[in-house]
Amino acid sequence: MFLKKLALAGAVSLLASSAAFACEIGARVSIVGNEFPAIQTVGANAQECSGAEVTTNLTADHQKINVPGMQGNPAEYTSAIIANSSIVALMNEDVIQPLDDLVAKHGQHLKKNQLITIGGKVMAVAFMANAQHLVYRADVLEQIGVEPPKTYEDMLAAAKMIREKGIKQNPVGGAYKAGWNLAQEFNNMFLGYGGSHFKAGSAEPNVNSEAGANALNMMKALSEYMNPDFLTHDSNATNAEFRAGNVALMNMWGSRAATLVTVDGVPEEVRNGYAIAGPMTVGGGSIPASTLWWDGWTVAKNVSDAEAEATFIAMTHAIRPEMLNAETSPLAVWLIDGYKPTDAAQGVFAAANAGTIPYPMLPYQGLLHTALGAELADFMQGKESAEQALSDVEAAYIAAAKEKGYL
Numbered sequence: 001m002f003l004k005k006l007a008l009a010g011a012v013s014l015l016a017s018s019a020a021f022a023c024e025i026g027a028r029v030s031i032v033g034n035e036f037p038a039i040q041t042v043g044a045n046a047q048e049c050s051g052a053e054v055t056t057n058l059t060a061d062h063q064k065i066n067v068p069g070m071q072g073n074p075a076e077y078t079s080a081i082i083a084n085s086s087i088v089a090l091m092n093e094d095v096i097q098p099l100d101d102l103v104a105k106h107g108q109h110l111k112k113n114q115l116i117t118i119g120g121k122v123m124a125v126a127f128m129a130n131a132q133h134l135v136y137r138a139d140v141l142e143q144i145g146v147e148p149p150k151t152y153e154d155m156l157a158a159a160k161m162i163r164e165k166g167i168k169q170n171p172v173g174g175a176y177k178a179g180w181n182l183a184q185e186f187n188n189m190f191l192g193y194g195g196s197h198f199k200a201g202s203a204e205p206n207v208n209s210e211a212g213a214n215a216l217n218m219m220k221a222l223s224e225y226m227n228p229d230f231l232t233h234d235s236n237a238t239n240a241e242f243r244a245g246n247v248a249l250m251n252m253w254g255s256r257a258a259t260l261v262t263v264d265g266v267p268e269e270v271r272n273g274y275a276i277a278g279p280m281t282v283g284g285g286s287i288p289a290s291t292l293w294w295d296g297w298t299v300a301k302n303v304s305d306a307e308a309e310a311t312f313i314a315m316t317h318a319i320r321p322e323m324l325n326a327e328t329s330p331l332a333v334w335l336i337d338g339y340k341p342t343d344a345a346q347g348v349f350a351a352a353n354a355g356t357i358p359y360p361m362l363p364y365q366g367l368l369h370t371a372l373g374a375e376l377a378d379f380m381q382g383k384e385s386a387e388q389a390l391s392d393v394e395a396a397y398i399a400a401a402k403e404k405g406y407l
Helices: 003-009 037-046 062-071 087-092 100-106 138-144 152-164 180-192 210-223 235-243 254-259 268-273 305-318 343-353 365-375 386-404
Strands: 029-033 054-058 079-083 115-118 121-137 249-253 274-276 292-297
Touching: 029 037, 029 062, 029 305, 037 054, 037 079, 037 292, 037 305, 054 062, 062 079, 062 087, 079 087, 087 115, 087 121, 087 365, 100 121, 100 305, 121 138, 121 254, 121 343, 138 152, 138 268, 152 210, 152 249, 180 210, 180 365, 210 386, 235 249, 249 254, 254 343, 268 274, 274 343, 365 386
Parallel strands: 029 054, 029 079
Antiparallel strands: 079 292, 115 121, 121 249, 121 274, 121 292
């Protein structure tokens, strides 16, 4: 499996057939997935197929309904659009099927790096990549005479100068909302410090370590330059701070880059000063303090052969090279032949080029992510030490992992 190269795949424009191929299906297709614009485009493209009904349920609650919706026989949904963090739940419940035979029959337009192979079998087809990376105000950095930071230590130094010069009181932004977001920021920083979430070859947690403490201490140092309400700020709130001109430096998702300053009401100086760069390193390490992500689609296990084939044909049609145009290309870093990266994609490609580690696809990673999200806020508020917070994380994770049979 070449997950580290997934985001690079879209950078290479290969010659693809310019002739659009017809999409005829002979059985129902039912898709569940998230609701942001790139996925809405994929769903709409699948609905171009004729011969049978194609329905979509695209919602922010997709992870709550995709497993139950695929457990029936027949499954309610014939395909779930997922990411490398969410495919694990579907595999744990054995509700998706290997795609090797369908790839051989109908997947001639797919590239090897799109085929997500787990345990030697193709279990999903990826169509876009994502990563968190530096977003900054070039004009503000020019004002203090420093280059865009390449490390988190550089970010702290720049933030101190911005505050001391009276330019911005809270110049750093971060999606540090208690829960999933805070845990994800820890994951990024922890990997940047060389941490490994689990002891080798086991489900034993390994975050209560020097790398874990270093990650938390850096996050705490950064939070001193954030809005005091940072524990309530998800990506939307953090972007709003940037758009309002309050933030000059932040770690943000590449999927937000194209539309970050295009909404109405963004001040001209923010729009003109907006710039992006690759992810930063930390602690003298060479691995970016970020994670690499992909989004893709699956085929349900509890469906007829005809429905499985129809679903594969429709979903392959949905991500064909011909779907790329001036309207759709900026919506994502597409892993599709013919995709030409926009300026907004450079941060994700920089992440891939720098060897950013993919978000772990382990059956128990979600339990650890949940434990991190629940237990780290007390440290960020100064209520306990890094070591105590990480001990609490491991205790919460171990209880959940034992309940699930992983320990």
